[in-house]
Amino acid sequence: MHFHIVTLFPESFSSYLGTSILSRALEKKKIKVFYYNPRDFTADKHRRVDHRPYGGGPGMVLEAEAVIKAIAKAKGRRKKVKIIFFSPTGGLFTNTYAENLVKKYTHVIFVCGRYEGVDARVKKVFPMDDISIGPYILTGGELAALVIMDTTTRRIPGVIGTYESLEEERIASSDVYTRPEILFYKGKKYKVPKVLLSGHHKNIDVWRAKREK
Numbered sequence: 001m002h003f004h005i006v007t008l009f010p011e012s013f014s015s016y017l018g019t020s021i022l023s024r025a026l027e028k029k030k031i032k033v034f035y036y037n038p039r040d041f042t043a044d045k046h047r048r049v050d051h052r053p054y055g056g057g058p059g060m061v062l063e064a065e066a067v068i069k070a071i072a073k074a075k076g077r078r079k080k081v082k083i084i085f086f087s088p089t090g091g092l093f094t095n096t097y098a099e100n101l102v103k104k105y106t107h108v109i110f111v112c113g114r115y116e117g118v119d120a121r122v123k124k125v126f127p128m129d130d131i132s133i134g135p136y137i138l139t140g141g142e143l144a145a146l147v148i149m150d151t152t153t154r155r156i157p158g159v160i161g162t163y164e165s166l167e168e169e170r171i172a173s174s175d176v177y178t179r180p181e182i183l184f185y186k187g188k189k190y191k192v193p194k195v196l197l198s199g200h201h202k203n204i205d206v207w208r209a210k211r212e213k
């Protein structure tokens, strides 16, 4: 998958994308990430892209034109591209949405807002999904883009060790244990549930199913 990110802060992505499974996915070219900074697309000689909102109110708004040009650059001549506009009032991002992205799209564009958001006319120029990652307000869409990239990347075949690691393919529990069998901490013992040490796969599945989210 190719992720195209329209953001004022491309540098905010590097530490997370440079770590663990996402870093390996980049190395193996399972994913590619491209950045488009609206500042590079503004006519303003000071590269300023935020202005006061019409109608008054606090904060600043990202201007439409620079964002539209950045999206146009990311889109190129491609026809089949999913464009995602981040907003706290958008539709809630889910596993099902991620699965659909992986199955149907190679190119995804994320439009990351900042401050009070992006001029709403951007959504009139390009058809796009309005997506929220949860019922809270972030300072920008960058974390939302990382959340979607993380969730979708682990669903691309060949990215995580075994396909069975995907929750949907097995009975997954939110309570997991590893060595040692008995943990001693401040005079107390903490044991691994007996059933997990039993080797009895049917009973283990039953136990896990009870703890499934």
Ligand code: SAH
Binding pocket: 085, 086, 087, 088, 089, 111, 112, 113, 114, 115, 116, 117, 118, 131, 132, 133, 134, 135, 136, 137, 138, 139, 140, 141, 142, 144
């Ligand atoms: N007053 C604005 C707040 C903007 S927050 C409003 O109600 O829309 C700044 C930017 O952060 C948004 O434009 C959006 O891109 C991003 N953002 C904030 N909360 C988010 C959430 N829950 N999910 C996805 N993006 C979010």
